[in-house]
Amino acid sequence: MALPDILPVLVIGLYFLGTGLYVLGSVLRNERVKRTALVLAAIGFVLHGIDLAVQLVGTPHRDVVTSARFLFCLLGFGILLIFIVLWWRLRMRFLAIVALPLALIFYATAKAATGVNASLPPMLSGLFFLLHIGTLFASMALLAMAFGAGLAFLHLEKRIKTKTGLKKFQQDMPSLDTFDKVNHWVVVLGFPLYSLGVVSGFVWAWLASKRVFSFDPKEILSLVVLALFAYLFHQRVASGWRGRKPAVMTIAVFLLTVLSMLGINFLVPTTFHGFKP
Amino acid sequence: MDKNIFLVGLNHRSAGVDVREKFALTSVADFETSLLAACPVREVMALSTCNRVEILVVADSTRCQGMDIKAAVLAHWAETCQGPLDVLRAHTYTHQGLDAVTHLFCVAASLDSMIMGEPQILGQLKNSYRKAVETGTARVVINRLLHKSFSVAKRVRTETAIASSAVSISYAAVELAKKIFGDLAGKTAMLVGAGEMAELAATHLLASGIEKLFICNRTYARAQELAKTMHGEAVFFEDMVERLSGVDIVISSTGSPTAIIRAKDIREVLKKRRNRAMFFIDIAVPRDIDPDVNSLDNVYLYDIDDLKEVVEENLSARKGEAVKARAIVDLETEAFAAWMKSLALQPTITDLLGRAEDVAQRELAKTLKRLGSVDDETRQALEVLVNSVSRKLLHEPICFLKRRTREEGSSDRFIDVTRRIFNLDSDPINPDAHLDRRASDDDEPLDCECCRDDELDRKEQDKQ
Numbered sequence: 001m002a003l004p005d006i007l008p009v010l011v012i013g014l015y016f017l018g019t020g021l022y023v024l025g026s027v028l029r030n031e032r033v034k035r036t037a038l039v040l041a042a043i044g045f046v047l048h049g050i051d052l053a054v055q056l057v058g059t060p061h062r063d064v065v066t067s068a069r070f071l072f073c074l075l076g077f078g079i080l081l082i083f084i085v086l087w088w089r090l091r092m093r094f095l096a097i098v099a100l101p102l103a104l105i106f107y108a109t110a111k112a113a114t115g116v117n118a119s120l121p122p123m124l125s126g127l128f129f130l131l132h133i134g135t136l137f138a139s140m141a142l143l144a145m146a147f148g149a150g151l152a153f154l155h156l157e158k159r160i161k162t163k164t165g166l167k168k169f170q171q172d173m174p175s176l177d178t179f180d181k182v183n184h185w186v187v188v189l190g191f192p193l194y195s196l197g198v199v200s201g202f203v204w205a206w207l208a209s210k211r212v213f214s215f216d217p218k219e220i221l222s223l224v225v226l227a228l229f230a231y232l233f234h235q236r237v238a239s240g241w242r243g244r245k246p247a248v249m250t251i252a253v254f255l256l257t258v259l260s261m262l263g264i265n266f267l268v269p270t271t272f273h274g275f276k277p
Numbered sequence: 278m279d280k281n282i283f284l285v286g287l288n289h290r291s292a293g294v295d296v297r298e299k300f301a302l303t304s305v306a307d308f309e310t311s312l313l314a315a316c317p318v319r320e321v322m323a324l325s326t327c328n329r330v331e332i333l334v335v336a337d338s339t340r341c342q343g344m345d346i347k348a349a350v351l352a353h354w355a356e357t358c359q360g361p362l363d364v365l366r367a368h369t370y371t372h373q374g375l376d377a378v379t380h381l382f383c384v385a386a387s388l389d390s391m392i393m394g395e396p397q398i399l400g401q402l403k404n405s406y407r408k409a410v411e412t413g414t415a416r417v418v419i420n421r422l423l424h425k426s427f428s429v430a431k432r433v434r435t436e437t438a439i440a441s442s443a444v445s446i447s448y449a450a451v452e453l454a455k456k457i458f459g460d461l462a463g464k465t466a467m468l469v470g471a472g473e474m475a476e477l478a479a480t481h482l483l484a485s486g487i488e489k490l491f492i493c494n495r496t497y498a499r500a501q502e503l504a505k506t507m508h509g510e511a512v513f514f515e516d517m518v519e520r521l522s523g524v525d526i527v528i529s530s531t532g533s534p535t536a537i538i539r540a541k542d543i544r545e546v547l548k549k550r551r552n553r554a555m556f557f558i559d560i561a562v563p564r565d566i567d568p569d570v571n572s573l574d575n576v577y578l579y580d581i582d583d584l585k586e587v588v589e590e591n592l593s594a595r596k597g598e599a600v601k602a603r604a605i606v607d608l609e610t611e612a613f614a615a616w617m618k619s620l621a622l623q624p625t626i627t628d629l630l631g632r633a634e635d636v637a638q639r640e641l642a643k644t645l646k647r648l649g650s651v652d653d654e655t656r657q658a659l660e661v662l663v664n665s666v667s668r669k670l671l672h673e674p675i676c677f678l679k680r681r682t683r684e685e686g687s688s689d690r691f692i693d694v695t696r697r698i699f700n701l702d703s704d705p706i707n708p709d710a711h712l713d714r715r716a717s718d719d720d721e722p723l724d725c726e727c728c729r730d731d732e733l734d735r736k737e738q739d740k741q
Contacts, residue, residue, distance in 0.1 A: 156456070160453065160456060160457065160577055161571065161577060163579065163583045163586065163587070174459065175455060175456050175457060175458060175459035175460075176456065176457050176458075176459075176554065177457065177458050177459040177554065178459050180554075240551030240552045241552065242551070242552040242553065242554070242574075242575055243552065243554065243574055243575040244574050244575075245574065
């Protein structure tokens with residue numbers, strides 16, 4: 001088997017093992033199992049990067065960047081990249097429990113979506129594509145991390161508020177403040193990125209077909225998400241929202257972006273964003 | 278010569294505090310030596326803490342035949358403390374043989390403590406042992422028994438979660454604060470009202486890195502006084518709510534009959550703080566803080582009952598871990614029983630000869646391999662050679678041991694030394710042991726040529 005054929009299998013296997021072992025290690029509170037899981041996932045991550053490079057180099061440029069496989073691959077890669085940054089800056093290794101399965105899911109989706117392509121409007125420039133996809137994917141990856149941190153926050157906060165007592169597993173979790181910090185950074189960094197992504201999309205549409213808005217379902221959903229995100233950003237930055245409310249809202253925003261990424265691109269036939277074989 | 282281990286003692290369960298203080302041995306300087314003089318026992322060690330008194334005695338069974346060791350120890354104990362013997366007898370327990378070993382291991386591992394898993398007892402046991410070693414009343418059996426009990430305690434602490442969760446109210450409060458704020462460095466706390474428990478909690482908080490402590494009391498002078506001892510800042514009672522916007526943790530314990538901190542005040546405070554989290558600890562009864570405060574976002578309120586519940590839950594978790602700890606204790610007791618049996622002459626000689634034969638056979642096998650094919654005659658000659666060398670070498674030590682063990686009182690010592698010289702029990706060797714007793718700090722390596730030779734052989738074998 002050639003390298004490009006065996007790579008996806010290896011990456012999926014490594015991510016799968018990494019995820020499983022990390023969950024197991026968290027439940028058993030075993031540091032060695034967790035570390036093994038992260039090492040396996042790290043090998044997977046390197047192979048994942050090689051896979052992306054192979055895809056970029058191996059096929060004609062135009063087809064690759066618009067293929068669903070490449071895009072999902074990139075999203076999974078971005079999530080892990082953001083996780084690594086958060087781990088490094090905020091010591092949030094706990095988020096591996098969200099980042100690893102998400103990377104696995106998106107990578108597996110990429111493998112399943114081989115051969116499917118997005119139909120792109122004419123008049124593309126590489127810069128716009130990079131701007132549009134890059135910023136949106138980065139903000140989605142950030143949201144994914146905040147999603148995990150938000151769920152953890154809600155769970156831990158409920159235990160503390162209702163005085164249910166903390167089990168061993170919860171004693172190992174980082175503090176509420178740390179989870180809130182993740183949310184803060186995601187909102188502060190994610191909102192500008194997301195706005196840039198959406199706006200660049202509209203500019204692109206205007207350049208391509210002289211129509212800014214064409215009632216594409218994805219466009220509508222993106223505007224809804226943008227509005228929610230803007231509200232969240234405002235409340236968080238200007239009125240000092242903290243804790244539960246931003247956590248709940250971030251979770252909602254992330255779920256909506258996933259809906260627009262998976263649901264609309266695959267299921268709804270649209271003019272711009274749908275993936276077609 | 279058979280050994281008998283006795284343990285006579287009383288603890289917080291068997292005796293009330295009046296009995297415990299009457300029969301405490303903390304202020305008795307030479308209890309061990311006086312007991313050794315009064316009873317025909319071989320080794321003595323006494324442990325006396327506020328919650329327990331334990332007297333560990335090792336006696337020769339032949340020498341003490343027909344004697345009631347327990348009664349003799351109790352009589353001496355009562356006499357030393359000048360207390361009534363019948364009261365002492367009614368409140369003590371006795372363990373004998375392996376039961377005594379198990380009990381001591383449990384005590385060392387803090388399974389028998391009032392608050393299970395609290396580690397103070399180990400330090401107290403170490404002190405008692407040091408004293409017994411210094412007065413020379415601890416010998417072979419107690420030495421081994423105590424060293425084993427320290428290692429049991431260490432195993433229990435590392436292999437079970439018995440000492441992992443907070444079991445005091447103030448400590449539980451600090452743990453919760455850490456769960457909410459993460460690092461406590463840079464956080465501030467306020468003490469409203471003064472009370473022993475509140476002060477204790479504040480001390481814990483300061484120890485975990487709280488940056489600033491405000492102290493607020495109805496009488497300002499009292500607040501100033503406390504502020505001086507705890508390096509805090511006194512706050513007027515009237516300013517309390519206003520100052521709350523700069524406080525992360527509030528510990529309240531006033532005698533006020535009504536709530537002094539109300540939810541609507543805190544809502545205002547939160548606005549000023551831009552919703553930074555707050556943690557309220559209400560130790561007062563009746564409560565000082567309106568329970569509705571807990572329903573505000575980013576505010577966490579624990580009253581005394583909530584904290585007690587946390588503590589009780591942690592305690593019951595410890596009880597679960599105690600089952601695991603008991604299994605470790607039982608295993609180690611068995612190992613100790615095996616060692617006790619080996620402390621006779623015959624098993625030691627058997628072990629010695631066995632060890633010698635092992636070495637001889639190993640060396641023979643190596644030599645034969647190196648020589649290649651040899652005829653049967655040579656092989657037999659070699660075999661006789663190694664066996665007789667090893668046996669002849671051991672002849673003198675064995676005769677010496679036999680002579681010594683006929684003497685009264687020295688047999689254990691020589692058998693123990695022999696076992697240790699030849700490492701017949703295959704104990705792990707700790708290179709840092711007895712560091713304090715080493716003559717000079719020369720760092721000469723302890724291994725010798727023969728060991729190196731052995732290691733080389735092993736490496737060679739690995740290669741093949």
